[in-house]
Amino acid sequence: MTDLTHFRTPLRHTPFHPRTAAANRLNRWGPWAGCMTSLCYGDVDMEYTAIRNAASVYDLCPMVKYRVSGPEAADYLNRLMIRNAAKLPVGGVHYTAWCDDDGKLLDDGTLFRHGPEDYLICCQERHLPWLLDSAQGFDVQVAEITEEIAALSLQGPCSASVLAAAGFDVSALKPFRMARFPFAGGDITISRTGFTGDLGYELWMTPDQALPFWDHLFAAGAPWGIRPIGTDALDLARIEAGFIITNMDFVPAHQALREDRPRSPLEMGLGWMIDWEKGNFTGRRALLAEKAQGSEWALVGLDVPGNVSAEGSILYHDKKHEAGFVTAAAWSPALKASVAIAQVKARHAGGDNLWVEIYALRELQYVKLMLPVRVVERPFYNPARRRAMPPERV
Numbered sequence: 001m002t003d004l005t006h007f008r009t010p011l012r013h014t015p016f017h018p019r020t021a022a023a024n025r026l027n028r029w030g031p032w033a034g035c036m037t038s039l040c041y042g043d044v045d046m047e048y049t050a051i052r053n054a055a056s057v058y059d060l061c062p063m064v065k066y067r068v069s070g071p072e073a074a075d076y077l078n079r080l081m082i083r084n085a086a087k088l089p090v091g092g093v094h095y096t097a098w099c100d101d102d103g104k105l106l107d108d109g110t111l112f113r114h115g116p117e118d119y120l121i122c123c124q125e126r127h128l129p130w131l132l133d134s135a136q137g138f139d140v141q142v143a144e145i146t147e148e149i150a151a152l153s154l155q156g157p158c159s160a161s162v163l164a165a166a167g168f169d170v171s172a173l174k175p176f177r178m179a180r181f182p183f184a185g186g187d188i189t190i191s192r193t194g195f196t197g198d199l200g201y202e203l204w205m206t207p208d209q210a211l212p213f214w215d216h217l218f219a220a221g222a223p224w225g226i227r228p229i230g231t232d233a234l235d236l237a238r239i240e241a242g243f244i245i246t247n248m249d250f251v252p253a254h255q256a257l258r259e260d261r262p263r264s265p266l267e268m269g270l271g272w273m274i275d276w277e278k279g280n281f282t283g284r285r286a287l288l289a290e291k292a293q294g295s296e297w298a299l300v301g302l303d304v305p306g307n308v309s310a311e312g313s314i315l316y317h318d319k320k321h322e323a324g325f326v327t328a329a330a331w332s333p334a335l336k337a338s339v340a341i342a343q344v345k346a347r348h349a350g351g352d353n354l355w356v357e358i359y360a361l362r363e364l365q366y367v368k369l370m371l372p373v374r375v376v377e378r379p380f381y382n383p384a385r386r387r388a389m390p391p392e393r394v
Helices: 017-023 044-053 073-080 128-134 159-165 207-224 231-241 284-293
Strands: 028-032 035-040 056-059 064-069 093-099 105-115 118-123 141-144 150-155 178-183 186-191 200-205 297-304 314-317 321-332 337-345 354-362 365-372 374-376
Touching: 017 035, 017 207, 035 231, 044 056, 044 231, 056 207, 056 231, 064 073, 064 128, 073 118, 073 128, 128 141, 150 159, 150 207, 159 200, 159 207, 178 207, 186 207, 200 207, 231 321, 231 337, 297 321, 297 354
Parallel strands: none
Antiparallel strands: 028 035, 056 150, 064 118, 064 141, 093 105, 105 118, 150 200, 178 186, 186 200, 297 337, 297 374, 314 321, 314 354, 321 337, 354 365
């Protein structure tokens, strides 16, 4: 008989927990992939300000990581994913996604190429059984190495300056590229990647390097006001950047209970990633059929009047007929505007006569607001420093 005591097992601590716990004055934690992760350390507004005006640090350790290696690693990944893994250069990173046979999204994530036959997948959900089943017939090894890698996200306009002060010259590191740097008798990997839509880097190391690196980074970054941030501030920044998150903006196909809930890459605005010429991949036939006949849904960015978040709201055409729903929304401090990410029926993707129904809490009472919305391009926030070469030093 199975021992059903998993609910008594506490959430795991990341290698950075001694530092994040000491900094978490609010003691606000949330679960992420079986780990405790900080939601807010003390003041979400100051944490957001660090992302956009200084330097912020976020604990990435819970992100699920898979190593894919072997002579046919590129062929295997091309069979699974919608982008062409063979075109990714060694030392490169790209954003990608993968589908089921019906062309519906299972997850999205980043793919790192550490060597000709050595890749790293970083994603939100766990897929090891599916990855192993899919490896049948390929000369490839697949292993989850989530707990073998400690990682931090360093984001903000001062991030390159902080790294320089810490002894890491990233002036030649282009967006979506990575390089190795010596640290404490070993090496760490720094990639120019992130989830804030700003200048930023992700720092990859072994768990035993985690605490010494944290201390070194924060000592170097003190003149720039470096600050740890939680998920609440990060979520605001990613909404401004127009980024989507699994299980927040779309339901993974293998987890959906209702047949009409999964979405395809075409429906989620990811069609630009699909390499139709690389050969067969999981979901290709279904996606070609969808491309020919048209998608049912579309993902759009919205400009919303006023300053009340439209999160979770329903969209209407002509104030009468349901046309879609908001998956993420926020008042943007950087833009001084209310923005939203929404799924709408494809016929309404142009935004003609679209309205949002918001329930605003005003002194203990909810007031219904029916407001006209405008479809706008994502990202909402896209500073030039995000891709500037060399990166700004401030």
